Amino acid sequence: MAFGPASQLGIEQFDQTPPVRVTPGCSAVELETIIRAVYRQVLGNAYVMESERAIVPESQFKRGELSVREFVRAVGKSALYSTRFFDTCPRYRFIELNFKHFLGRTPNGLEEMRMHSTILDNEGFAAEIDSYLDSDEYQNNYGEDIVPYYRGYKTQPGQTMVGFTHLFALYRGASSSDLKGSLSGKTPVLNKYVIQETPLAVIPPSGGVPGDGWSFQDTARGSRTRHGAGAGDEGKVFRIEVTGYSSPGKVNRVSKYRRSNKVFLVPYEKLSQEYQRIHKEGGVIASITPV
Structure with missing residues (x-):
């Protein structure tokens, strides 16, 4: 199956x-x-x-x-x-x-x-x-x-x-x-x-969910960013992988990101805030996993 x-x-x-x-x-x-x-x-x-x-x-x-x-x-x-x-x-x-x-x-x-x-x-x-x-x-x-x-x-x-x-x-x-x-x-x-033996986030390819995943590619380590200095009060940091970054608004507007997918390391207490920011900027979240 x-x-x-x-x-x-x-x-x-x-x-x-x-x-x-x-x-x-x-x-x-x-x-x-x-x-x-x-x-x-x-x-x-x-x-x-x-x-x-x-x-x-x-x-x-x-x-x-x-x-x-x-x-x-x-x-x-x-x-x-x-x-x-x-x-x-x-x-x-x-x-x-x-x-x-x-x-x-x-x-x-x-x-x-x-x-x-x-x-x-x-x-x-x-x-x-x-x-x-x-x-x-x-x-x-x-x-x-x-x-x-x-x-x-x-x-x-x-x-x-x-x-x-x-x-x-x-x-x-x-x-x-x-x-x-x-x-x-x-x-x-x-x-x-x-x-x-490392698994990868499963991103629907072209032909799957419309608009998702066609541009996904591996994320270079240098592109990872940490939002927040440490794990925070909850003691956890989460890895958010984002694909399909596009520019909001006009079709011909250029995105500020050079790559279509990025990785962010985010403390637990900032997850909701980061989730909203990513979607506001036109990103599609591929996975959220604990570090």
Whole structure:
């Protein structure tokens, strides 16, 4: 089952849509739909020009010479995938995207990241792609005939809440693209959080609650501010994470904040006052947690 209201988290298209798969007697139109689904999943929703398509593997798939899994392998090991995600991205950005594209989840921890880094060092790009497609996990979830899909938002054996929150940092909705749609650019999104097993605030991606979360990105430590000198009489300080800062009033008015999300450390007795200030300035509170 999905965690939370799917429509608010932006994953209703996966929660309410059955997996795309090959069935006996598929028509030419249905096969073309499967091919498009493979490109969309494996290439992270990035646009594919006609000249970039894997024409030979497509023809082999349509003739029944390749299964869905082998067609996914062909696209994953293509020059198109390599130039977009391997040649131009840092190692750990490449690995976290491989987990997303081929297994539909994020890395479970540092050891998984290390294992795939070792495969890259010792065996190279092609072996790294094979390591996902030849895994028991891939076979158990997708087999030969199902197009990979995002699974990390569901409760399932072996899935931690940390991994659940991490998926929403990688998946930013149906209108985003792993090639151009991430505000992190080509830098790793999860590296330090996977290493430290640190959960992230779940911000609805584009396609979720209107206006929320499309611009969310990690907050630099230097942007954190403390309102108040200490914990105060109640002995507690709270971390307020704010996303979607916009300028109140006129559309063309420039916000005083250079980043769209910020973090504030606030004593308990000032929470109400800070809450009002944030909303007055056009911010959307993503989370409030005790420090």
